[in-house]
Amino acid sequence: xxxxxxxWQGTLSLMVLKTIETMGPLHGYGIARRIEQISGxxxxxxxxxxxxxxxxxxxxxxxxxxxxxxxxxRKAKYYRLTRAGRKQLEKEARDWAQTTAIVSRFLxxxxxxx
Amino acid sequence: MAGLLPSKVRxxxxxDEIESHIQLHIxxxxxxxxxxxxxxxxxxxxxxxxxxVKEAYRxxxxxxxxxxxxxxxxxxxxxxxxxxxxxCVAMLVLALGFCAxxxxxxxxxxxLIKPLPYTNPNQLVAVAERTSIFLRGPLSYPDYLDWKAxxxxxxxxxxxxxxxFLLSTQAGAISxxxxxxxxxxxxxxxxxxxxxxxxxxxxxxxxxxRPVLMSYATWQKRYGGKKTVIGQGVxxxxxxxxxxxxxxxEFEFAPGDRAEFWTTLDTSSSCATRRSCHNLDGIARxxxxxxxRTAAAGMISIAKQLEKQYPDSNRGQGASVVPLSDVITxxxxxxxxxxxxxxxxxxxxxxxxxxxLLLVRAEARTREVAVRRSLGASHARLISQFFIEGAVLVLAxxxxxxxxxxxxxxxxxxxxxxxxxxxxxxxxxxxxxxxxLAFAGTIAFFAAVxxxxxxxxxxxxxxxxxxxxxxxxxxxxxxxRRLGSKLVVLELxxxxxxxxxxxxxxxxxxxxxxxxxxxxxxxxxxxxxxxPDITYGKDEAAAALGRQIVRRAASLPGVKSAGIASQLPVxxxxxxxxxxFVGKPYNGEHNxxxxxxxxxxxxxxxxAKLLRGRYFAVAEDASKPRVVIINQALxxxxxxGEDPIGKQFGDxxxxxxxxxxxxxxxxxxxxxxxxxxxxxxxYLPFNQSPDTYFSVVVRTSxxxxxxxxxxxxxxxxxxxxxxxxxxxxxxxxxxxxxxxWLHRSSAWLVGGFAGLALVLSTIGLYGVVAxxxxxxxxxxxxxxxLGAEQSAIYRLILKEAAWLTLAGVAIGVVSSVPVTTFMRNxxxxxxxxxxxxxxxxxxxxxxxxxxxxxxxxRRAASVNPLEALRAE
Numbered sequence: 001x002x003x004x005x006x007x008w009q010g011t012l013s014l015m016v017l018k019t020i021e022t023m024g025p026l027h028g029y030g031i032a033r034r035i036e037q038i039s040g041x042x043x044x045x046x047x048x049x050x051x052x053x054x055x056x057x058x059x060x061x062x063x064x065x066x067x068x069x070x071x072x073x074r075k076a077k078y079y080r081l082t083r084a085g086r087k088q089l090e091k092e093a094r095d096w097a098q099t100t101a102i103v104s105r106f107l108x109x110x111x112x113x114x
Numbered sequence: 115m116a117g118l119l120p121s122k123v124r125x126x127x128x129x130d131e132i133e134s135h136i137q138l139h140i141x142x143x144x145x146x147x148x149x150x151x152x153x154x155x156x157x158x159x160x161x162x163x164x165x166x167v168k169e170a171y172r173x174x175x176x177x178x179x180x181x182x183x184x185x186x187x188x189x190x191x192x193x194x195x196x197x198x199x200x201x202c203v204a205m206l207v208l209a210l211g212f213c214a215x216x217x218x219x220x221x222x223x224x225x226l227i228k229p230l231p232y233t234n235p236n237q238l239v240a241v242a243e244r245t246s247i248f249l250r251g252p253l254s255y256p257d258y259l260d261w262k263a264x265x266x267x268x269x270x271x272x273x274x275x276x277x278x279f280l281l282s283t284q285a286g287a288i289s290x291x292x293x294x295x296x297x298x299x300x301x302x303x304x305x306x307x308x309x310x311x312x313x314x315x316x317x318x319x320x321x322x323x324r325p326v327l328m329s330y331a332t333w334q335k336r337y338g339g340k341k342t343v344i345g346q347g348v349x350x351x352x353x354x355x356x357x358x359x360x361x362x363x364e365f366e367f368a369p370g371d372r373a374e375f376w377t378t379l380d381t382s383s384s385c386a387t388r389r390s391c392h393n394l395d396g397i398a399r400x401x402x403x404x405x406x407r408t409a410a411a412g413m414i415s416i417a418k419q420l421e422k423q424y425p426d427s428n429r430g431q432g433a434s435v436v437p438l439s440d441v442i443t444x445x446x447x448x449x450x451x452x453x454x455x456x457x458x459x460x461x462x463x464x465x466x467x468x469x470x471l472l473l474v475r476a477e478a479r480t481r482e483v484a485v486r487r488s489l490g491a492s493h494a495r496l497i498s499q500f501f502i503e504g505a506v507l508v509l510a511x512x513x514x515x516x517x518x519x520x521x522x523x524x525x526x527x528x529x530x531x532x533x534x535x536x537x538x539x540x541x542x543x544x545x546x547x548x549x550x551l552a553f554a555g556t557i558a559f560f561a562a563v564x565x566x567x568x569x570x571x572x573x574x575x576x577x578x579x580x581x582x583x584x585x586x587x588x589x590x591x592x593x594x595r596r597l598g599s600k601l602v603v604l605e606l607x608x609x610x611x612x613x614x615x616x617x618x619x620x621x622x623x624x625x626x627x628x629x630x631x632x633x634x635x636x637x638x639x640x641x642x643x644x645x646p647d648i649t650y651g652k653d654e655a656a657a658a659l660g661r662q663i664v665r666r667a668a669s670l671p672g673v674k675s676a677g678i679a680s681q682l683p684v685x686x687x688x689x690x691x692x693x694x695f696v697g698k699p700y701n702g703e704h705n706x707x708x709x710x711x712x713x714x715x716x717x718x719x720x721x722a723k724l725l726r727g728r729y730f731a732v733a734e735d736a737s738k739p740r741v742v743i744i745n746q747a748l749x750x751x752x753x754x755g756e757d758p759i760g761k762q763f764g765d766x767x768x769x770x771x772x773x774x775x776x777x778x779x780x781x782x783x784x785x786x787x788x789x790x791x792x793x794x795x796x797y798l799p800f801n802q803s804p805d806t807y808f809s810v811v812v813r814t815s816x817x818x819x820x821x822x823x824x825x826x827x828x829x830x831x832x833x834x835x836x837x838x839x840x841x842x843x844x845x846x847x848x849x850x851x852x853x854x855w856l857h858r859s860s861a862w863l864v865g866g867f868a869g870l871a872l873v874l875s876t877i878g879l880y881g882v883v884a885x886x887x888x889x890x891x892x893x894x895x896x897x898x899x900l901g902a903e904q905s906a907i908y909r910l911i912l913k914e915a916a917w918l919t920l921a922g923v924a925i926g927v928v929s930s931v932p933v934t935t936f937m938r939n940x941x942x943x944x945x946x947x948x949x950x951x952x953x954x955x956x957x958x959x960x961x962x963x964x965x966x967x968x969x970x971x972r973r974a975a976s977v978n979p980l981e982a983l984r985a986e
Contacts, residue, residue: 027134027135027138028131028135029134029135029138029139030138033142046162047135047139047160047161047162048161048167049161049162049165050166051128051131051132051135070134070138070255072138072141074137074141075130075134075137076131076134076135076138077127077130077131077134112924
């Protein structure tokens with residue numbers, strides 16, 4: 001477990017939003033599992049931190065929730081992306097791309113110098 | 115949104131969601147081949163503990179600030195509950211400070227802040243004539259007419275004069291207060307009758323129709339509040355009047371005293387025809403954009419013009435225009451401000467006391483705070499917590515203080531004598547209104563800030579780390595001692611100022627009540643007689659009534675002698691006469707002297723001292739040569755180095771009928787209020803110039819109040835239509851006189867504040883010294899173990915206390931001088947720098963301070979070295 005990377009602060013919500021966008025309405029457990037799968041089990045989502053993050057997104061109006069029934073007939077709370085959430089996701093994705101671009105350029109440049 | 119849902123619903127939803135999460139996880143795990151138990155364990159493990167998640171979720175779910183706030187408030191209350199002693203003392207001390215300052219402020223508000231209850235009160239001014247001895251004297255009717263016609267600065271100028279009427283009731287004639295006003299008086303104030311109408315313009319001048327308005331209280335009390343009263347006739351002193359209106363319930367006009375009836379001026383009286391007869395007080399409404407100063411200048415120039423035109427009567431008669439509020443509340447302004455200052459200082463002491471208590475607590479909590487910080491509490495969070503603790507404390511103190519202020523206000527209002535209350539009707543609306551509450555709120559806010567800053571300052575970051583590192587009483591105690599001792603010095607200095615003020619006021623009161631009166635005030639019973647002019651308007655009739663009353667009164671059991679006077683002593687300087695001496699050069703200036711008409715036995719009855727000459731004879735009436743007795747002040751001023759006996763004086767024109775011969779010189783009698791100066795005075799025989807309104811005074815061999823009922827019964831037996839008012843003993847009159855009352859109440863209140871200040875500041879000093887002893891227990895134990903004498907330990911502790919006390923007293927003495935300067939107006943017969951008073955109060959403060967520090971010093975000296983060293 002210790003080799004797995006922790007989810008960086010702030011990126012969890014981006015991942016949650018992206019997951020819901022790709023998968024459509026999904027419950028908390030599903031979101032967590034999906035993130036782990038996508039990362040090729042490289043990431044370890046602390047399930048406990050997921051629910052406060054979901055609540056935060058809901059409070060911000062990016063997602064909304066509704067009780068539903070899972071494929072194996074379990075009651076579960078499903079989260080769906082709102083219009084604001086979609087915009088938020090676009091913005092955060094853009095920001096992320098920009099940040100990583102800068103960081104990688106930075107790393108590239110320092111290699112040149114060395 | 116989710117955050118707004120009731121918490122139970124939210125909790126349930128969260129529990130459901132987590133349950134569902136775990137179920138889904140278990141399903142997966144089971145599918146992957148785990149046993150159900152293993153599956154469940156792993157699911158919960160992965161989730162990170164159900165309660166933990168719920169906690170994290172809740173944190174996110176509520177607005178954090180609010181959450182912290184309720185948490186901090188609960189924590190603060192728990193802390194205060196845990197330290198009940200501390201909390202009680204702090205709250206009581208705060209409540210005390212609040213109660214004092216809020217109740218005094220309520221008086222200040224009612225008297226000085228709340229605007230007068232008239233339309234645009236800022237435009238209203240009081241207009242008066244000004245002479246060398248009267249800063250504000252009444253106008254004469256002819257002067258009033260000229261001032262009204264000539265001025266260009268006043269929108270309206272109206273006058274009023276107090277008078278009295280006899281109202282016949284079933285119980286006989288009773289004397290009622292009334293005010294005569296010019297027709298536009300109420301229009302100028304902006305007051306309209308609640309029933310009926312106001313005076314018409316020019317109404318009452320003809321002298322045939324006599325309209326009268328009555329106060330709301332009179333309407334209710336005497337006419338049962340019936341609307342049919344309008345148009346009814348009412349007989350006042352036997353003269354028929356017609357009721358035209360009723361004034362509003364809330365109408366008040368302090369200078370009008372307790373007037374029940376308001377009628378028009380009596381322009382047919384002889385006084386109204388003479389420019390030298392001053393009996394009218396003026397009020398006016400300024401024209402728009404005219405300042406009081408401009409108005410005053412305008413009136414002064416008119417007065418100058420009249421002075422040239424009528425030099426006989428108007429020489430030296432200037433003009434005065436001041437805001438009406440100055441006249442109405444001017445008298446009590448200085449005393450109220452001094453009291454407010456005193457209450458403020460007491461509040462300051464109370465706050466410093468609580469602040470130092472909080473410091474001690476902060477000191478005791480160094481470790482707790484250090485732990486909390488190291489566990490991640492932010493500095494801001496800690497400060498907010500201190501603020502909340504302070505705020506909770508202040509809130510409790512404020513609520514307690516306001517409740518007691520409410521009670522104190524009622525008590526203080528009850529202590530105001532009825533007479534004084536009638537002259538200060540604005541005090542009737544006293545209470546905890548919005549302004550007073552805002553004042554309390556402001557104090558509370560600053561107190562809360564102060565109380566959160568002191569401990570917060572104490573916990574600077576550096577010290578916090580130290581607190582944790584040392585893990586015990588650290589050197590931070592020194593910081594506390596520095597700040598704490600400064601607070602104590604401040605408290606002691608403030609207490610010193612209050613004590614000095616109280617000492618000076620007490621001295622003033624002492625001297626005021628022992629001021630030389632010029633007569634023996636004990637065993638004197640007095641009352642005022644008002645006889646109807648219809649029966650007694652003729653001089654002979656009035657003189658006969660006076661003689662008859664004296665005779666009847668003197669023969670009452672327990673009465674030794676009786677006399678009458680137009681005005682009793684210790685009332686006011688005024689009712690003056692302008693005199694001119696026969697055979698002395700006269701430059702036209704007015705020689706203004708008090709004029710009193712007294713019966714032959716009056717001086718002997720009141721126990722005044724005849725210095726030269728003789729008293730009036732009983733037979734000295736209008737048929738005999740006109741005589742006069744003067745006081746020593748008149749003799750000294752106008753007959754320096756001469757014998758005045760046998761000299762003559764008369765009015766300004768020396769008209770033959772006014773010339774009188776001086777037959778005696780009295781030692782000065784205090785005619786004015788206790789704190790006033792002696793004016794030259796002339797005493798005329800009542801028999802030679804009688805009046806229908808006069809005072810009766812009798813000397814008794816028993817308690818004087820016991821003869822009062824018999825005295826007024828004796829007057830009524832002569833004629834039931836003669837009214838009697840103000841039955842009182844001379845001692846009651848003097849003690850209840852406004853100057854005595856004001857001096858007494860200020861001395862007692864400031865004295866009370868000073869006493870509380872003394873107690874609070876000595877407690878503060880005790881706290882500092884006791885705390886310092888507790889901190890030095892180890893050091894003291896060491897000293898004793900090394901052979902220090904007990905006396906050395908006493909010296910060690912007492913020296914510290916003595917330094918603090920000395921500093922406090924010294925600062926207090928220095929600052930008391932400028933502070934007491936501001937109550938100069940309230941002092942009587944004492945200097946601001948009264949060494950004896952200052953030394954006495956310094957000694958009182960010093961001794962109580964040393965007594966307070968003796969207790970901890972003794973504790974220090976009896977420290978058991980073994981235990982002390984083992985401690986900690």
